[in-house]
Amino acid sequence: MSTSTDHGRPDPEATSPAANSDGRPVSDRGDTVCVIGAGASGLTAIKNLREHGFGVDCYERETGVGGAWNWRHDRSPVYASTHLISSKPFTQFPDFPMPDSWPDYPHHGQVLSYFERYADHFDLRSHIWFGTEVIRVQPVEGDRWDVTTRSTGGYGPERTARYAAVVIANGHNWSPKLPRYEGLEQFRGEIMHASSYKDPAQLRGKRVLVVGAGNTGCDIAVEAAQQASRCWHSTRRGYWYAPKYVLGRPADQVNDTLLALRVPLRVRQWLYHWTLRLTVGDLTRFGLPKPDHRVYETHPIANSQLVYYVGHGGIGPVPDVARFHPYAVELADGREIDPEVVVFATGYLPRFEFLDASVFGDSAGAGRPTLWLNAFTPGHPTLAVAGLLQPDSGLFTLSHWQTVLFARLLQARRDRPERAAAFAQRVRDRAGERYSGPVKESSRHWFEVGHADYLRAIQRALVELEGK
Amino acid sequence: MSTSELRIMRGREWSRPVRPARREVLSAVPELEEGRPPLLFVPGFGHGAWAFAEHWLGHAASRGFPAYAVSLRGHGASEPAPEATLRAYAHDVVQVAASLPRQAVLVGHGAGALVVAHALARYPARGAVLVAPVFGGWGVLGAALRRNPAGTLPAVFGGPLRLNRGQLFSRELPDEEARRYVGRLGRAGRRAQWALLGEPEAEPAVGAPPVLVLGSPDDRVVPASTLTRVARRYGSAPLLFPGMGHDLMLDARWAEPIDAILDWLEKEPAAH
Ligand SMILES: Cc1cc2nc3c(=O)[nH]c(=O)nc-3n(C[C@H](O)[C@H](O)[C@H](O)COP(=O)(O)OP(=O)(O)OC[C@H]3O[C@@H](n4cnc5c(N)ncnc54)[C@H](O)[C@@H]3O)c2cc1C
Numbered sequence: 001m002s003t004s005t006d007h008g009r010p011d012p013e014a015t016s017p018a019a020n021s022d023g024r025p026v027s028d029r030g031d032t033v034c035v036i037g038a039g040a041s042g043l044t045a046i047k048n049l050r051e052h053g054f055g056v057d058c059y060e061r062e063t064g065v066g067g068a069w070n071w072r073h074d075r076s077p078v079y080a081s082t083h084l085i086s087s088k089p090f091t092q093f094p095d096f097p098m099p100d101s102w103p104d105y106p107h108h109g110q111v112l113s114y115f116e117r118y119a120d121h122f123d124l125r126s127h128i129w130f131g132t133e134v135i136r137v138q139p140v141e142g143d144r145w146d147v148t149t150r151s152t153g154g155y156g157p158e159r160t161a162r163y164a165a166v167v168i169a170n171g172h173n174w175s176p177k178l179p180r181y182e183g184l185e186q187f188r189g190e191i192m193h194a195s196s197y198k199d200p201a202q203l204r205g206k207r208v209l210v211v212g213a214g215n216t217g218c219d220i221a222v223e224a225a226q227q228a229s230r231c232w233h234s235t236r237r238g239y240w241y242a243p244k245y246v247l248g249r250p251a252d253q254v255n256d257t258l259l260a261l262r263v264p265l266r267v268r269q270w271l272y273h274w275t276l277r278l279t280v281g282d283l284t285r286f287g288l289p290k291p292d293h294r295v296y297e298t299h300p301i302a303n304s305q306l307v308y309y310v311g312h313g314g315i316g317p318v319p320d321v322a323r324f325h326p327y328a329v330e331l332a333d334g335r336e337i338d339p340e341v342v343v344f345a346t347g348y349l350p351r352f353e354f355l356d357a358s359v360f361g362d363s364a365g366a367g368r369p370t371l372w373l374n375a376f377t378p379g380h381p382t383l384a385v386a387g388l389l390q391p392d393s394g395l396f397t398l399s400h401w402q403t404v405l406f407a408r409l410l411q412a413r414r415d416r417p418e419r420a421a422a423f424a425q426r427v428r429d430r431a432g433e434r435y436s437g438p439v440k441e442s443s444r445h446w447f448e449v450g451h452a453d454y455l456r457a458i459q460r461a462l463v464e465l466e467g468k
Numbered sequence: 469m470s471t472s473e474l475r476i477m478r479g480r481e482w483s484r485p486v487r488p489a490r491r492e493v494l495s496a497v498p499e500l501e502e503g504r505p506p507l508l509f510v511p512g513f514g515h516g517a518w519a520f521a522e523h524w525l526g527h528a529a530s531r532g533f534p535a536y537a538v539s540l541r542g543h544g545a546s547e548p549a550p551e552a553t554l555r556a557y558a559h560d561v562v563q564v565a566a567s568l569p570r571q572a573v574l575v576g577h578g579a580g581a582l583v584v585a586h587a588l589a590r591y592p593a594r595g596a597v598l599v600a601p602v603f604g605g606w607g608v609l610g611a612a613l614r615r616n617p618a619g620t621l622p623a624v625f626g627g628p629l630r631l632n633r634g635q636l637f638s639r640e641l642p643d644e645e646a647r648r649y650v651g652r653l654g655r656a657g658r659r660a661q662w663a664l665l666g667e668p669e670a671e672p673a674v675g676a677p678p679v680l681v682l683g684s685p686d687d688r689v690v691p692a693s694t695l696t697r698v699a700r701r702y703g704s705a706p707l708l709f710p711g712m713g714h715d716l717m718l719d720a721r722w723a724e725p726i727d728a729i730l731d732w733l734e735k736e737p738a739a740h
Pocket residue numbers: 036037038039040041042059060061062065066067068069077078079082083084085086091132133134135169170171172173174216354386387388393394395396
């Protein structure tokens with residue numbers, strides 16, 4: 001693992017002195033672009049910016065690459081058993097395939113080694129300052145940015161450097177979303193958010209309640225079925241529990257076949273409902289609520305084991321939690337259960353603690369910025385976000401193309417300013433655009449995207465930027 | 469590269485990935501790691517990695533370049549694959565390239581150069597070298613039919629393409645060696661062979677790698693006009709080695725072209 005001591009680092013002393021509005025020294029990094037985070041999205045940003053001829057300084061608060069997939073990282077949401085839910089062909093970067101010898105759905109350790117190899121292959125580490133946290137990003141004159149950093153954990157002095165552009169790739173699966181309940185403080189059992197769930201040993205032999213049926217909640221419910229003495233799974237609605245394989249192939253590849261044929265959403269939904277009916281069948285017979293939406297209207301769940309364990313009695317589906325009592329949990333239907341451990345797999349919220357929320361058009365500060373292509377901010381042509389997407393597929397291909405588009409936009413600013421200006425206008429006109437069919441209102445769904453719709457939108461944006 | 473050609477949507481590849489096949493990779497690496505980019509040699513149809521293991525791999529390593537050669541599926545010691553397509557071959561090349569420790573230079577020979585051209589659209593190589601490139605089309609077929617009708621005609625009907633000594637080597641190469649090499653030739657998949665006739669246009673390369681084209685004006689498989697045409701596509705002129713046959717890596721004066729390639733890599737700033 002590299003540390004932040006070797007070559008290629010910006011040296012504040014060596015560059016021309018300037019000062020920011022508080023009069024503190026700022027080292028001017030000229031045309032260099034700053035990338036925040038060295039997870040999947042940050043790494044591909046470094047690679048693609050370098051490939052388009054830009055200098056890059058990347059700041060990463062951890063001591064290694066891989067972001068969420070590096071489960072040694074204190075904020076990693078990954079647990080021992082995590083495997084990809086999206087199969088290899090679409091999950092991998094489009095220009096750096098995962099090895100043929102890996103399974104359809106690689107383990108998180110393989111995914112991490114994939115990012116490590118990507119970083120080494122394209123020599124990205126020499127552009128990364130590890131153990132360095134970005135604490136402030138401020139717009140300054142000329143569409144440039146002052147980025148203030150310090151050692152992770154708040155040690156050492158703050159340093160500010162001025163950049164021509166910034167890519168925010170800080171991830172959105174690290175800040176837990178914790179629901180509030182009446183009586184929660186008085187509850188005597190153990191309470192945790194899924195982000196601190198790492199290993200099934202934490203559940204062994206205990207009575208466990210899992211709240212939430214995103215992919216995390218479903219995985220943990222399955223592990224509880226295998227390890228705990230009892231497992232209840234609480235959901236506030238019914239879902240479509242899709243298996244990882246349908247018709248003999250990874251489910252997302254079957255979906256991509258239909259997308260490639262441009263089969264309309266309604267028909268795909270109908271086919272999917274029909275396939276599920278033939279495989280898992282009608283789940284209400286197990287006491288699961290009937291979905292209150294069509295498939296693809298909530299973030300897809302890919303889990304072949306959940307229904308299996310429900311069918312074997314290992315998982316007991318229960319409705320939403322109403323309130324907590326010291327030794328019991330009361331459910332919405334009035335029933336009481338007595339778990340020893342409650343795991344809230346209620347998801348995460350995006351957070352940009354280093355940026356004034358108004359820059360993002362997120363005046364409420366709710367981590368819900370108004371962007372075009374989920375990446376570009378009106379009025380700030382040199383700022384981009386990478387990876388702020390909740391795709392119905394893998395994420396890495398989407399981050400790759402986002403950062404290619406941004407690199408080309410920066411080239412256009414230099415070589416064809418009138419094109420860049422037209423792009424900026426489109427950002428203003430189209431901010432807030434959505435790239436999915438209708439979705440259920442939920443804090444996790446405002447950035448849900450259909451990968452085909454989204455990539456077509458990126459393709460159009462590239463053509464508009466550079467085409468005739 | 470213009471964006472009208474940049475392809476983001478790849479529905480077929482996402483839904484129908486190429487089926488993996490076991491691959492043979494031969495290598496020669498320098499004793500001392502000198503930070504030079506690895507080279508990946510891609511043999512043409514009928515040849516295996518062995519064709520580069522004879523001279524070029526060792527020579528490149530002796531000049532400090534880690535050198536690898538892959539046998540496309542169905543060739544050399546790789547898994548048999550009678551139904552292989554051009555797409556599967558390009559997949560094999562990208563898989564090996566991505567498995568190397570650092571960004572690689574792709575070197576394709578004969579129809580292997582066409583495979584490389586396709587691979588360049590899927591992998592940002594540090595550079596590429598196209599040696600005696602066979603990019604297909606009826607012209608190449610015509611030349612082959614004229615020079616070696618008995619070896620070429622069956623290929624038109626899906627049979628094996630048999631290249632002969634006169635097409636592959638100069639007279640300087642001792643007969644015995646030439647016979648040994650010709651005896652080792654295999655065949656490409658029928659569908660891939662046919663694809664050559666359609667002159668399959670490769671998508672533009674990603675990452676704008678520098679591309680060098682070289683060959684021999686006396687090559688009896690690839691006419692000099694083809695060298696010029698391919699080189700022009702990549703914005704340069706071909707480097708020529710008169711008096712050599714099509715198999716520049718096996719012919720008597722094999723050292724001259726590989727030295728020229730390595731000199732070019734040392735000079736080419738983008739290829740470092
Ligand atoms: C359990 C789980 C399973 C998942 N499975 C899949 C899957 O199968 N397929 C898929 O495509 N996606 C999956 N995801 C989504 C996952 O978020 C993405 O795969 C991917 O990790 C996102 O990469 P990223 O680079 O955008 O963010 P991250 O991986 O979160 O990386 C962000 C990086 O930025 C750094 N950082 C943050 N703030 C700062 C700061 N202020 N200063 C410096 N550095 C900072 C962090 O340390 C981190 O390294 C899964 C998520 C979870 C929780």
